Structures are given as structure tokens and as C-alpha cells.
Amino acid sequence: MAGKPAFSAVIPGKLEYPFETPAAGSVQEVASGVLWVHMPLPFAPDHVNLWLVADGGAWTLVDCGLASSKTRSLWEQIFARNPGRRPIGRVIVTHYHPDHIGLAGWLATKFELVPWMTKAEFLTAHAACHGVGGTGYARLREFFASHGLDPSRLDAAGVQDGSYRRGVEPLPDTFHRIRHGDRIDIGGEPWRVIVGYGHAPEHAALYSERGRVLISGDMLLPRISTNVSVWPVEPDGDPLGDFLDSLNRFSELAADTLVLPSHGRPFRGLHARIAELKAHHQARLDALAQVCGQPRTAAELLAGLFGREFNDYQLLFAMGEAIAHLNHLWRKGMVRRAAGSDGTWRYVRVA
Ligand SMILES: [Zn+2]
Numbered sequence: 528m529a530g531k532p533a534f535s536a537v538i539p540g541k542l543e544y545p546f547e548t549p550a551a552g553s554v555q556e557v558a559s560g561v562l563w564v565h566m567p568l569p570f571a572p573d574h575v576n577l578w579l580v581a582d583g584g585a586w587t588l589v590d591c592g593l594a595s596s597k598t599r600s601l602w603e604q605i606f607a608r609n610p611g612r613r614p615i616g617r618v619i620v621t622h623y624h625p626d627h628i629g630l631a632g633w634l635a636t637k638f639e640l641v642p643w644m645t646k647a648e649f650l651t652a653h654a655a656c657h658g659v660g661g662t663g664y665a666r667l668r669e670f671f672a673s674h675g676l677d678p679s680r681l682d683a684a685g686v687q688d689g690s691y692r693r694g695v696e697p698l699p700d701t702f703h704r705i706r707h708g709d710r711i712d713i714g715g716e717p718w719r720v721i722v723g724y725g726h727a728p729e730h731a732a733l734y735s736e737r738g739r740v741l742i743s744g745d746m747l748l749p750r751i752s753t754n755v756s757v758w759p760v761e762p763d764g765d766p767l768g769d770f771l772d773s774l775n776r777f778s779e780l781a782a783d784t785l786v787l788p789s790h791g792r793p794f795r796g797l798h799a800r801i802a803e804l805k806a807h808h809q810a811r812l813d814a815l816a817q818v819c820g821q822p823r824t825a826a827e828l829l830a831g832l833f834g835r836e837f838n839d840y841q842l843l844f845a846m847g848e849a850i851a852h853l854n855h856l857w858r859k860g861m862v863r864r865a866a867g868s869d870g871t872w873r874y875v876r877v878a
Contacts, residue, residue, distance in 0.1 A: 542749055542796040545785070552601030554579065554610055557793050558740045558785055560714060562610060566592040566601060568626055570840070572751060572790040575626040578742055582714045585616025589733065589742050590789065591630035593694050598630060617713075619705070620644040621744030622727035623652035625694030627789065632697040643703040643711070645722060647729035652698055655691045661760030664688040670759035671846050675824025675871050684842045705731055718742075721777070725755045725770025732777075739784045747777055747800060749791040752807055756847025757854055767808060767855040774801050808852075815852050819862050822873035825849040 546563070549555040551574070554562040560581030567574050578589040592598040615638045620628045622644075631642045654660035664687055668678045705711065707722035711733070721732040723746040733742040745753050755770045778801055786800075787793050794800070811832060818831060828849055830836050837845045853874045856862040862874045 541799055542794040544749070544792045544794050546793050548574075548792055552604055554605060557787065558738055561738075561740060561787070562586075563787070563793065564592075564605065566598055566626075568593060569595070569597075574790065576787065576789050576791075578787055579610070580713050580718075581611060581613070582616055584613060586611065586613045587617040587619060587713045588615050588634070589619045590621055590627045590744070591618060591634055593626045594629035594633065594696060595694070599633065602630065602634075614638060616640070618642045619711070619731070619733070620648065621732065621742075621789070622730040623648045623655065624727060624745070625691060627744070628652055628698070629695050632695070632699045635699045636697075641701050641703045642699050643705050645706065645729035645731050646702075646704050648727060648731070649702045649704075651728050652695060653700075656695055656698055657692075658688050661758070662691075666759045667843075670762060671826070673866075673870065673872055674846065674850055675826035675873075676842075676846055677826075680838070680842060684837070684839050686840065686843050707731075723770070723773035723776065725766040725768075725773055726753045734780060734784075736781075739781045740787065741777070741780060741784050741797070742787045743777070743789070745789050746773065747786055747797060747804075748788045749786070749794045749800065751790060752804060754844050754848060755851050756844055757850040758847060763854065765851075765854050765858045767851045768858060771805060771808065774804060777801060811852055812856060816856055816861055816876055819853075819856070819874050819876040822865070822867070822875040824871055824873055825853055828853075 546557055549565045551565055551567045554564050557563045562579040564577040564579060565574055566577055575592060577592055579586040618631055618634050618640060620631050620642050635642055655662045668681055671681060672678050705720050707720055709720040710717040716735055716737055718733040718735050721734055723730045723732060726745050730744055730746055732744050732746050755766050757764055757766060777797060782798055783795055784797050785793055785795055786797050825846060829845055832849050833845055857864045862876050864872055864874050867873055
């Protein structure tokens with residue numbers, strides 16, 4: 528399940544982008560002692576951003592890149608150039624998706640370290656790697672069928688067991704636990720851990736109050752909206768409610784904060800971006816509530832919700848996201864949910 532990250536929509540914002548994108552596998556300084564590493568990905572979005580933060584005589588690296596020979600060879604080239612004449616002294620992982628945790632095990636062995644991350648992300652990575660705890664493809668197929676999707680469409684889209692594992696092996700089997708509110712000393716500067724929900728179980732962002740720099744991971748992206756999906760492991764969950772609540776934690780940060788996102792360019796304007804994301808989700812919720820005048824399955828609503836049909840890997844995330852919006856309306860009491868005689872969930876507006 529969930530081998531690749533995906534994001535639902537492009538939302539243009541009035542944001543300020545102080546830096547141009549560096550070449551793949553090169554590094555660029557974006558704040559005092561903070562380097563941007565731009566790593567290509569073989570799927571959309573086509574790159575992931577990783578961050579080296581000066582930490583005394585070493586670097587603290589935030590996120591690792593996908594476990595692939597391409598990423599490993601780009602890392603080897605970076606290590607050979609030895610930026611700042613520092614080794615990697617610590618690795619912090621924002622969340623369990625393969626483009627973020629992927630090479631954590633490789634780096635842990637190479638630099639003899641234990642990656643820092645939240646407990647839910649560490650355990651979810653191991654569950655997803657082995658397809659247990661509700662993360663296997665059979666469960667996903669069954670779950671989406673209960674929301675009206677013909678399972679052959681998922682098969683045809685190339686969704687299968689093992690894709691997560693290929694992007695992360697070998698995973699580290701020990702970790703150093705971080706929690707919401709922790710202050711991590713990096714090079715004498717305290718970076719506060721801000722945990723967010725809705726995209727991943729216990730996603731960690733990092734904020735330097737003094738530098739007014741936020742390493743936002745996937746919780747705050749400049750152009751694409753973060754994927755927020757219901758997965759079979761928590762079928763009645765409200766990840767959209769969780770995500771919108773989590774955005775409030777970022778609203779409290781300084782207006783001129785430099786945001787370092789995992790996808791897209793560093794930007795300023797986080798309050799405007801948060802307002803756009805909230806408006807985007809509200810517009811989708813309003814549109815869904817409208818069309819649920821008649822009982823509807825999530826699968827029936829896909830094209831209307833996203834403005835296009837899906838016949839590729841994105842179908843997985845579009846379905847998860849459609850159910851997330853419907854479950855949010857349901858949990859708010861705006862729609863009812865009932866299983867029809869065919870066992871399929873249908874949602875209908877409360878009159
Ligand atoms: Zn992610």
C-alpha cells in the first residue's frame with residue numbers, strides 16, 4: 528500500500544520565492560547554516576527536498592531521499608565534495624513515506640547513527656514494509672471496493688504489494704524518539720518539533736524560532752495540496768479534520784518565516800498559504816455536500832471532485848482523498864453514511 532506520495536491539486540498562491548531550484552543532487556544555502564539538497568524522484572512530484580543543518584562539526588540531515596541507486600549515487604557525489612568539511616552526525620526523519628525515510632537505514636549504517644523520528648512514523652514504516660497491520664494490498668482493494676471502486680481499476684493502475692518496501696529497504700530497526708514540543712539543539716540553536724496529523728500518523732516539522740525557519744516536510748507545500756487520505760487501517764478516521772487542526776499549529780509562527788517544504792521551492796507567506804489551503808478544502812466540502820443530495824459512493828464522486836478521471840497510480844490517492852472529505856462531512860453530521868444492500872457505503876446529505 529501507499530508506496531508513493533501523491534498530492535491532489537495545484538493551487539497557485541501569492542507567495543514569495545527567494546531561491547531558484549538547484550540542479551539535481553547539488554546543494555544551496557538557503558539560511559545561515561542550512562543547505563537545500565534537491566533530489567530527483569522517479570514519480571510525481573518529481574523531486575524531494577532534503578536539508579543539511581550545520582551542527583557544530585557535523586551536519587544534521589532532515590529527510591533522506593528514496594532508497595534507489597540513483598539517490599545513493601547522488602549522495603555519494605555530495606559526500607565526495609564534502610560540503611563544509613563536515614560528516615553527517617544526525618538524521619531526522621519527518622515521516623514514513625519512502626521519499627523521506629527511504630535511505631535512513633543506509634545512512635544509519637554508513638554514519639553509525641540512530642535516526643531521530645516520532646514513534647508512530649517508525650512503527651508505521653515497519654508495518655507498511657511488511658504489509659501487516661492493515662497496510663497490505665488485499666485490504667486496500669477490499670476497502671476501496673466498499674466505497675464503490677471496481678477493484679480491477681486499482682489493479683490496472685499498477686497498485687500492488689511491495690512498492691513501499693522497494694523504496695525503503697533496509698529500514699533502520701532502532702530509532703531515537705522525538706515528540707511534539709521537543710526542542711532539538713542543532714548547532715546551538717533550538718529547533719522545536721511540531722507534530723502534524725492527516726498526511727501521516729505523526730509527522731514532525733521543525734521550527735527555529737530565532738532563525739524564523741520552518742522545515743515543514745509535507746505538511747505545508749507551496750503549490751500542491753498535501754495528500755490527506757483515509758486508509759483501510761483506520762476506515763472511520765477523519766484525517767481531513769486532523770490536517771485542518773494541525774494547520775493551526777503553523778498559523779502561530781512568525782509571518783516572515785522562511786518555509787522549507789519537501790516539494791517545491793522555499794517560500795515566505797505561510798499565513799496566506801494556510802488560508803488558501805483551508806479555502807481549497809472548504810470549497811471541496813461544499814461541492815461534495817451539494818452532490819450528496821442523492822446517496823453517493825466515494826468512487827462516483829472522483830471525477831467531480833478532481834475534475835478528471837484517474838487511470839494511473841494517482842487513483843489510489845484520489846480515492847483516499849475523496850473518502851477523507853466524505854468522512855469529514857459525516858463526522859461533522861452534515862451527511863449520513865449507510866451501507867446499501869450491496870454492502871457499499873453511500874453518503875447522503877442531511878436535509
Ligand atoms: Zn509524505
